Amino acid sequence: MEQEHIVQAKNLHKVYETGELKVHALRGVDIEIERGEMISIMGPSGCGKTTLLNCLSGIDDPTQGEVIIEGTSLADLSDNEKTEYRAKRIGFVFQAYNLFPVLTAAENVEMPLLLGGVRLREARKRALKALKHVGLEDSETKLPSELSGGEQQRVAIARALVNDPAIVFGDELTGNLDTETSDQVMDLIHEMNRRNKQTFVIVTHDPKVGDMAHRVLKFRDGTVEKEYRPIG
Amino acid sequence: MMVGIMNGTMSLVIFVLVIFGVVFLIGFSKRALFRMALRNLWRRKTNIAVVTAGLLIGTAIITSSFVIGDTFGYIFKSVVYEELDRTDELVGALGGRTGAYAYFPSSYYQNLSDARDAGNLTSIDGLAPAILESAPVLDTLTSLSEASVNIMGIDARADAEFGFFHEVDGDRITGETVFLQPNATIINERLAKQLDAEPGHIVLIHYTVYINETIPDPRVKSLTVASIVKNVGKANFLWGENLFITLDLAQEMFEKPGMINLIRVSNEGGVETGVARTDSAKEEIEAVIGTKDENPFGLEVMTIKRDNIDIAEEGSQAISELFTIMSTFAIIAGVILIVNIFVMLAEERKSEMGTARALGMKRRHLVLSYVLEGSVYALLAAFLGAFAGLGIAYLMILAFAQIFGAAGLAIPFYFEADSLILGFSLGALITFMTVVLSSWVVSKLNIVRAIRGIPEPSLARPTRRFVVMGGLLVALGVLLTYAGVVQLSQAYFMTGPCILLLGGAMVVSKRWGTRVPITVASLGSIVWILLPVDLIEGMTGGMEMFILSGVFLVLSAVLLVMANSHALVNFISRLNAGRKDALPVVRMALSxxxxxxxxxxxxxxxxxxxxxxxxxxxxxxxxxANFVEGTYEDQSGAYDIIGTANYMTPIANISGTIQSSSILANRFDEVGTMTTAFTTAYNAGDGENATFHVRVYGANDDFLDSNDFTFHSISADYDGPDDVWDAVRTNSSLIVLDASGMLVIQGYAPELMNVLQAEVDDTVVVDTPLGPSEKQVIGTLNEFYFFQGMITSEVFSQDQFGPQLPVLFFFKGTDSGSSNIRSLAKDLEKEFVGSGLQTTVIWDFLAEQLRTQSAIMNLIQVYLGMGLVVGIAGLAIVAIRSVVERRQEIGVMRAIGYKRRMVMRVFLMEISFISLLGIIAGIVLGVALSFHIYRGFFGATAEFTHFLSLIPIVNLLAIAVIAFVLTLLLTISSAFKAAKIVPAEALRFKE
Known part of the structure; x- marks a missing residue:
């Protein structure tokens, strides 16, 4: 049976212009990601990994080329439609956790649900469930500043997964964590992927994290240099 | 600015110059720091405008209050210079029983003149004898009259030392040639205008001569207007309607041969500079004629010009101080803005400050860097602020000119460079001191947390230092409260318990957390300040109470809100729970x-x-605006019209004349009359050194029976007003005082009013022709507009001061309160034209007074409203800062599903929330505090429902809308910027 492509990127180019300086961050990238797949994008700093992630998730527009998610070309969507799509179908986890510092853990997690129009009571119920999944059921009223780095990242994962997104993008999500916490977070991601069949696209420097994916894209100078499936 | 402040100004300027000189000198010796400070300043150019605008307001407000003082000082002094011209002193004796100058032999003038010829009066360049009386004058051709005309008998030759008369066609005359014609008179333009008189017209002077000083003998003198002169120089004497005749003619008319009642003295120097020789001139004159106590006529050297200049300066200083005091809130707000700005600047640069400290920069270097940057801001803002203040003052003066223009008072704009320099120096100093303090606070940081951008840990429980501080505040609060009770000081008594409560909350917060104790303390403070009960009788407080109440109320309210912020956010979130998009926006905006x-x-x-x-x-x-009725009740005594006759032409039997008049008969219910005698008196409790000139009013039985003047206080021995008036009628040692002395005692009127200050049950010693006479004050009235002095009965007044006829009249019409009263007043003037009766319709007069006061208050409201610039600049800076520091979060918001318009709404709502909270708190607290003021206004008649009906809802709504819209206008661009941020770029952003 032919695998369904949840994300397709065709001939993606991204050029940043700063005055007269032009930086080619992406130089004709073609990628296809299957539903339920966990893919990692690896490469040295400045090779265009994060730019690719931004273009794939619709928070940035490619200079040239097309991104199709779940059969819809992002280029055909307005900014509002892209935003609504992200709210309902996409989750994000960032290296610096990027939780809202003034909201409690539960309030952070329920935010995507509220944005999707879920009522407060229902949103809170689901947020608490998501926090329980990541092992933080006792931290719902804590502010991010009262949590450790690993706990914050777990809250971020709960926030990314709470609205049951089709695809989750993670940008260096273990970059700020120690080895043990990093392992715990990746185990959690792995479990979510296996249990919920959610698609994960993870940008990382860490070969250990990269090798936990089904497929690894090695990036260099804005293009996919190498693609392989890790063993085990 | 006032001369007295000159030295202070110089010291302050030198102080400021030294401070900034030292700062910049240190800056130059640490070039790297200075460079860093300047580049930091220049880095965010858009901030410079907003920050400077916020900082300059304090200076602008200080400067404008000085300049407004300058203008009024200039106007007041101009009036003095123009009305006295070359006259610096007057030699005479105030003490004729009518209040006019008493007569003395002209030989005194001759003695002075001889002394001058002998070279003994070196400080004096002019001496002139005169007779000055006041009388009504009628133009026979136009039939127009003027009730109070200064009749001046002058010696034209001696008078030449006081300059010329300037005829309206431009010729300069001395008067000598004019007076060659028999019964010729020179009148000034002001009088000519009133009479519509022209040269050649015949005018009649109505006056009274007392035969043997007791029997009044009314006379009329016919004169020919020979010349009309401009209201300048000596023709403008005392700013009056002046009529000049020869001294001989005046002596003949008033039957005072060889007598005069004034000697005018001009000091060496010009109109403005001669006043500097006042002391030596007085000394030289007294060496010839003796002091007041030495000569038999009680002649004294009245230093009229210097006294009036002093009063002018005190008056303008009082106005300047009033504006400065009222501006205190804006200045406090300005200081808070500076603190806020520097705290935010520090937050923005936290990472680089951490790096600098890691590289070896000491804390004092960081402080210096901020101080250098702040000094540039302080100087720039103070410089611009001084000129902005000039502009503000100019607009205020224009507005004042609009209000007073109708009354014929010209208000030219005037300022002195000193005011600008002083405003600049004070503004720069206040900004600088705040900057130093803020820099010291913000430079304290944890290097690692600063570099890594980790937020400061929030403390679960207050620190020991916090608790100790609380303990100190408790002690201070107790001390202040005790001082308030002992010294009967409202200021201490109000602030003490507030500080005590706050300190208490800090102490117990170690055990119970901050929320509940702070909530209780702030609520307690608000209730304490607004408590509509005077717990201790006799406490006093002035304008500072307004400032202190405002500051403590607002601080308490803000503490209350901040302590309960979580509950507030939850409450508003729940209100928006059912609306799609609304909740994520509200939650983010409020959190x-x-x-x-x-x-x-x-x-x-x-x-x-x-x-x-x-x-x-x-x-x-x-x-x-709504106090006309209350004022009317206090000031009118339920009469409709007040009438005054010239003391030269008192009216003997006004009721009889009215009854026999074809136009006045049967149109009055009551007519009260008063005679007046002019004397001196002192409060026995204060001693003879505090002797003041006073008027003794002799009220007739009709007045004592029928007046309804309200009392401020009545001696405990009397049951009520009727009892008091009965006592005054039957006991010559009992008197009632008007309100002016009480107003000074209670601080509502300035000391320079020079009135006798006495309260009920005080004993007052009155100087009478029969010797000193002790009087007991048994009541004080609320009235002060129409007569000021002590009231006894007409009979007792005549017993002590000799025969007098009434000059003050109180009329109550049969159709009291109707518009017919105005025509009645006109008919009264017509009937008594020979006595120069001048009438005032009380209701119209008071309404006009209140309209003017209300217009001034509206103007002050606009003036203080300019402080809004501080608040709005503060919010604009918060908005700009919010967008910068939350750029990355905006990226996350956009990534997880916030649409552009939602981001914009988050920022707009955030600013609106702070602004609305401030507006609501300010209005609610302002209205609440006003209840105190309302009770002061309306006294016993005060009712809460009436108070509510007086709340100017439209006016307050306008204030709220203007403040809110201005805030939105200034912050909307930041919200737009936030909405336009591209999420991918924002996520990459590092501040």
């Missing part, structure tokens, strides 16, 4: 300001303080 407690609190205080002040002024304005 930030409520978590950034210091920044939000400070901004709220700024905004609320300004709105509070403007609200209180709006409320006072409303009370004033």
């Amino acid at each position: 930030y300001p409520m978590k950034k407690k210091f920044r939000t609190g400070m901004t709220l205080v700024m905004f609320a303080l300004i709105i509070f002040t403007v609200t209180v002024i709006a409320m006072i304005s409303s009370f004033q």
Whole structure:
């Protein structure tokens, strides 16, 4: 049976212009990601990994080329439609956790649900469930500043997964964590992927994290240099 | 600015120059720091405008209050110079029983003149004898009259030393040739205008001569207008309607051969500079004629010009101080803004400050870097602020000119360079001191947390230092409260318990957390300040109470809000729970300001303080506008018309004349009359050194029976007003005083009013021709507009001061209160034209007074409203800062599903929330505090429902809308910027 492509990127180019300086961050990238797949994008700093992630998730527009998610070309969507799509179908986890510092853990997690129009009571119920999944059921009223780095990242994962997104993008999500916490977070991601069949696209420097994916894209100078499936 | 301040100004300027000189000298010796400071300043150019605008307001307000003082000082002094011209002193004796100058032999003038010829009066360049009386004058051709004309008998030759008369066609005359014609008179333009007189017209002077000093003998003198002269120089004497005749003619008319009642003295020097020789001139004159106590006529050298200049300076200084005091809120708000700005600048640069410290920069270097940057801001803002203040003052003076223009008072704009320099120096100094303090606070940081951008850990429980501070505040609060009770000081008694409560909350917060104790303390303080009960009788307080109440109320309210921020956010979130898109926007918009407690609190205080002040002024304005009835009751005694006759032409039997008049008969219910005698008196409790000139009013039986003047206080021995008036009628040692002395005692009127200050049950010693006479004050009235002095009965007054006829009249019409009263007043003037009776319709007069006061209050409201610029600049800076520091979060918001318009709404709502909270707090507290003021206005008649009906809802709404719209206008661009941020770029952003 032919695998369904949840994300397709065709001939993606991204050029940043700063005055007269032009930086080619992406130089004709073609990628296809299957539903339920966990893919990692690896490469040295400045090779265009994060730019690719931004273009794939619709928070940035490619200079040239097309991104199709779940059969819809992002280029055909307005900014509002892209935003609504992200709210309902996409989750994000960032290296610096990027939780809202003034909201409690539960309030952070329920935010995507509220944005999707879920009522407060229902949103809170689901947020608490998501926090329980990541092992933080006792931290719902804590502010991010009262949590450790690993706990914050777990809250971020709960926030990314709470609205049951089709695809989750993670940008260096273990970059700020120690080895043990990093392992715990990746185990959690792995479990979510296996249990919920959610698609994960993870940008990382860490070969250990990269090798936990089904497929690894090695990036260099804005293009996919190498693609392989890790063993085990 | 006033001369007295000159030295202070110089010292301050030198102090400021030294401070900035030292700062910049240190800056030059640490070039790297200076460079860093300047580049930091220049880095965010858009900030410079907003920050400078916020900082300059304090200086602008200080400068404008000085310049307004300058203008009024200039006007007041101009009046003095123009009305006295070359006359610096008057030699004479105030003490004729009518209040006019007493007569003395002209030989005194001759003695002085001889002394001058002998070279003994070196400080004097002019001496002239005169007779000055006041009398009504009628133009026979135009039939127009003027009730109070200064009749001046002058010696034209001696008078030449006081300059020329200037005829309206431009010729200069001395009067000598004019007076060659028999019965010729020179009148000034002011009088000519009143009479519509022209040269050649015949005018009649009505006056009274007392035969043997007792029997009044009314006379009329016919004169020919020979010349009309401009209201300048000596023709403008005492700013009056002046009629000049020869001294001989005056002596003949008033039957005072060889007598004069004034010697005018001009000092060496010009109109403005001669006053400097006042002391030596007085000394030289007294060496010839003796002092007041030495010569038999009680002649004294009245230093009229210097006294009036002093009063002018005191008056303008009082106006300047009033504006400065009222501007205190804006200045406090300005200081808070500076603190806020520097705290935010520090937050923005936290990472680089951490790096600098890691590289070896010491804390004092960081402080210096900030101080250098702040000094540039301080100087720039103070420089621009001084000129902005000049502009503000100019607009205020224009507005004042509009209000007073109708009354014929010209208000030219005038300022002295000293005021600008002083405003600049004070503004720069206040900004600088705040900058130093803020820099010291913000430079304290944890290097690692600063570099890595980790937020400061929030403390679960207050620190030991916090608790100790609380303990110190408790002690201070107790001390202040005790001082308040002992010294009967409202200021201490109000602030003491507030500080005590706050300190108490800090102490117990170690055990119970901050929320509940702070809530209780702030609520307690608000209730304490607004408590509509005077717990201790006799406490006094002035303008400082307004400032202290405002500051403590606003601080308490802001503490209350910030302590309960979580509940507030939850409450508003729940209100929006059912609306799609609304909840994520509301939650994000409210959570930030409520978590950034210091920044939000400070901004709220700024905004609320300004709105509070403007609200209180709006409320006072409303009370004033609605106080006609209360004022009428106090000031009118239920009469409709007040009439005054010239003392030269008193009216013997006014009721009889009215009854026999074809136009007045049967149109009055009551006619009260008063005679007046002019003397001196002192409060026995204060001693003879505090002797004041006073008028003794002799009220007739009709007045004592029928007046309804309200009393401020009545001696406990009397049951009520009727009892008091009966006592005055039957006992010559009992008197009633008007309100002017009480107003000075209670601090509502300045000391320079020079009135006898006495309260009920005080004993007053009155100087009478029969010797000193002790009187007991048994009542004080609320009235002060139409007569000022002590009231006894007409019979007792005549017993002590000799025969007098009434000059003050109180009329109550049969159709009292109707518009017919105006025509009745006109008919009275017609009937008594020979006596120069001048009438005032009391209701119209008071309404006009209140309208003017209300217009001034509205103007002050606008003036204080300018402080809003501080609040709005503060919010604009918060908005700009929020967008910068939350750029990355905006990226996350956009990534997880916030649409552009939602991001914009988050920022707009955040600013609106702070601004609305400030506006609501300011208005609510301002209205609440105004209830105290309302009770002061309306006294016993005060009712809460009436108070509510006086709240100027439209005015307050306008204030709220203007403040809110201006805030939105200035912050909307930041919200737009936030919405336009591209999420991918924002996520990459590092501040």
